[in-house]
Amino acid sequence: MLPPLPSVKPSPLPVLRFVVVFLLAAAGFARAEPPNLVLIVADDLGYGDLGCYGNESNETPHLDALAANGLRLTDFHSGGAMCSPTRASILTGRYPQTYGEQFDGALSGTAQREEGLPLAAVTIAELLHDRGYATGCFGKWHLGYQPDLFPTRQGFDVFRGLASGDGDYHSHIDRSGNPDWWSDEALSPEEGYTTDLLTRHAVAFIEANRDRPFFLYLPHLAIHFPWQGPDDPPHRRIGKSWQEDKWGIIPDPGNVAPHVKAMIESLDASVGTIVDLLRRHGLERNTLVVFTSDNGGYLTYGKHFRNISSNGPWRGQKTEVYEGGHRVPTIASWPGRIEPGVTDALAHTNDLFPTFAALAGARLGEAPLDGTDLGPLLFSGKPLPDRPLFWRSRTHAAMREGPWKLVANRNGKSAELFHLGNDPGETSDLSREHPDRLRKMQAAWDQWNRRMNQTAETFLP
Numbered sequence: 001m002l003p004p005l006p007s008v009k010p011s012p013l014p015v016l017r018f019v020v021v022f023l024l025a026a027a028g029f030a031r032a033e034p035p036n037l038v039l040i041v042a043d044d045l046g047y048g049d050l051g052c053y054g055n056e057s058n059e060t061p062h063l064d065a066l067a068a069n070g071l072r073l074t075d076f077h078s079g080g081a082m083c084s085p086t087r088a089s090i091l092t093g094r095y096p097q098t099y100g101e102q103f104d105g106a107l108s109g110t111a112q113r114e115e116g117l118p119l120a121a122v123t124i125a126e127l128l129h130d131r132g133y134a135t136g137c138f139g140k141w142h143l144g145y146q147p148d149l150f151p152t153r154q155g156f157d158v159f160r161g162l163a164s165g166d167g168d169y170h171s172h173i174d175r176s177g178n179p180d181w182w183s184d185e186a187l188s189p190e191e192g193y194t195t196d197l198l199t200r201h202a203v204a205f206i207e208a209n210r211d212r213p214f215f216l217y218l219p220h221l222a223i224h225f226p227w228q229g230p231d232d233p234p235h236r237r238i239g240k241s242w243q244e245d246k247w248g249i250i251p252d253p254g255n256v257a258p259h260v261k262a263m264i265e266s267l268d269a270s271v272g273t274i275v276d277l278l279r280r281h282g283l284e285r286n287t288l289v290v291f292t293s294d295n296g297g298y299l300t301y302g303k304h305f306r307n308i309s310s311n312g313p314w315r316g317q318k319t320e321v322y323e324g325g326h327r328v329p330t331i332a333s334w335p336g337r338i339e340p341g342v343t344d345a346l347a348h349t350n351d352l353f354p355t356f357a358a359l360a361g362a363r364l365g366e367a368p369l370d371g372t373d374l375g376p377l378l379f380s381g382k383p384l385p386d387r388p389l390f391w392r393s394r395t396h397a398a399m400r401e402g403p404w405k406l407v408a409n410r411n412g413k414s415a416e417l418f419h420l421g422n423d424p425g426e427t428s429d430l431s432r433e434h435p436d437r438l439r440k441m442q443a444a445w446d447q448w449n450r451r452m453n454q455t456a457e458t459f460l461p
């Protein structure tokens with residue numbers, strides 16, 4: 001006689017299994033459809049150069065619409081006050097000095113022609129490429145002049161544009177008199193105005209990759225000198241140094257603004273073209289668009305050039321670590337995901353890497369990043385964690401902690417302390433009134449600086 005069967009209760013397992021399968025399917029679906037990422041970086045565009053940031057002369061309807069439909073950031077900072085440092089920060093999520101003191105400033109096309117972002121640095125393009133994204137870089141690289149340091153060696157499937165810090169917008173000749181217009185790793189001259197050419201390549205990239213996730217990195221040359229609008233004449237020719245004459249043909253150096261206005265409006269049209277294309281292909285609701293600038297604008301340059309850019313209410317300009325040098329216009333837009341508005345949350349170009357990586361589903365774990373994921377701010381309006389921010393130029397140190405800003409000459413001869421909440425224009429040095437805070441911030445900067453120097457040693461060639 002067989003033993004009686006044990007009483008059988010309905011097993012919860014099938015239900016659990018259903019839930020697990022459902023969750024996996026949902027997760028799988030999410031993994032199969034990560035959002036497209038479009039990062040448009042203007043060059044030397046000041047905080048006050050766009051209509052949506054208060055400019056009353058430049059017509060920027062497309063960027064104004066992007067801001068009206070997205071989140072406009074009023075306390076967003078570039079990793080440097082010049083081109084190369086910020087590009088290193090954007091692409092790697094780490095302070096530029098992580099890679100050495102050459103990133104205290106812009107990489108020179110003569111003295112630093114062999115230097116660039118180390119290939120050992122992990123870029124967001126490499127991370128996204130490994131996760132199945134198509135990756136395209138169209139624009140100004142300025143992280144290495146030699147093809148073995150180009151975007152194609154740093155995770156980008158395709159590159160069109162210029163390697164150096166500035167090329168003629170019509171003849172595409174760099175400051176040293178070399179042709180500087182590339183397709184991947186080969187010189188590949190093209191005719192056309194730089195902003196329009198880059199836009200055309202970006203459009204082709206989106207068209208070709210619209211059925212898969214893509215990362216479009218569009219670092220425009222505009223509005224860096226030479227100050228040439230689409231209707232201004234070409235200036236540079238091959239075989240001559242333009243170092244002493246690098247600004248373009250400016251009939252009235254006292255008033256550069258009309259040329260810059262044409263460049264800004266061309267840049268604005270490019271943004272309009274990209275946004276319109278995303279909309280027409282039904283990609284708008286699965287694409288995060290971020291627009292920012294690599295540093296503040298020039299108000300004046302040298303003895304002659306005046307009335308160039310606007311940094312709004314902020315003190316200083318490009319190359320300086322007062323706010324005008326590194327507080328930059330920044331817009332994030334994703335219809336249906338980002339609630340339109342304005343935020344004064346403190347954010348930084350280091351934050352773009354972790355933000356994009358999280359959206360692509362990457363687990364960063366112990367990855368050595370200096371930024372924070374902006375997702376909670378962008379998608380839920382949550383505050384970001386408090387953290388100090390640091391800058392280092394060839395001559396100056398700066399630090400931000402809450403409303404406090406330290407600006408010190410690295411020769412040790414001067415240190416200023418400002419309270420941006422009460423004194424946004426950095427006009428009243430409070431270092432004598434708050435010596436303890438000054439010392440504390442200087443010590444924190446010194447500690448950060450030591451960490452940078454130690455890390456940089458690990459990236460030596």
Ligand SMILES: [Ca+2]
Pocket residue numbers: 043044082083224294295
């Ligand atoms: Ca720049």
